[in-house]
Amino acid sequence: MLNAQKSLVDKEFVFTQQNFDQVVKLINDLSGICLTERKVDMVYSRLARRIRLHGLNDFDSYLAFVSDNQEEQVNFINSLTTNLTHFFRENHHFEYLKNTYFPEMFKNNQRKIRFWSAGCSTGEEPYTLAMLWHKLQDKPKYADFKILATDLDTNVLDSCRQGIYSDDKLKPVGSEYRGFFKHTSVCKPDEKQINPKLQEIIFFKQLNLMDEWPISGPLDLVICRNVLIYFDKPTQKRLVERFTELIRPGGCLMLGHSENLSADKAALKAIGKTIYRKE
């Protein structure tokens, strides 16, 4: 057991076990995110920036400040989320949509197609879906496709709406999709902006998965990848159950590579790596 008063780090601000425990509790209360002791350095460095910014002297004063200041709670959350993502991440999901799922919906003359990218981070996931859609051959003219893209973190949603990505971030984008990115007047020399026509089919919205969802189903796909891993098992289970309720019969759920389905398995059938269809 660590000494509650001794600093966990040898740095600018004292950061005690008690401070860390308070951070763990507050972020869990606000977002469901569970932080482990392995995140001590990450928590210190991200929150030390907030302490400096507010001209405070230590974690004690910052934690007293953030605990009853809703505006700072938004920054606190934004500081502690992990937003790693990239275009065409876990590409087998997109291959499945392109080769199997979309053709099946077209064959069934489905008009309305609704996807939800839950925990969309900086937008690479919903934009990959939108690019895929635009490049699909033989789409019926009547097909009406929309993507809802949500995240808890307000900063990443600003990035989504801007749709500006560094050339480095575009590395996983294949040549057939590169035409969707152009250097525009708002870009830095090493950046490109996404074609606004992709934004026409995406609705970006701030949403905490722990709250009520103002979403009316039925949905054809919930793609919630590399998000559940930040929550504890009962929360993961509850979320998968809530996703399942929103998905239409025959609809699809996609999870991240390290996420197991811990829900009512009778309702969902695994049909590929982290791809499930509702019975």
Ligand SMILES: C[S@@+](CC[C@H](N)C(=O)[O-])C[C@H]1O[C@@H](n2cnc3c(N)ncnc32)[C@H](O)[C@@H]1O
């Ligand atoms: C690692 S990113 C995953 C991005 C993308 N889905 C992917 O797989 O590439 C996890 C995202 O989940 C979001 N997140 C964490 N807790 C959340 C919550 N309670 N509600 C909504 N989003 C949350 C984070 O802000 C972050 O952007």
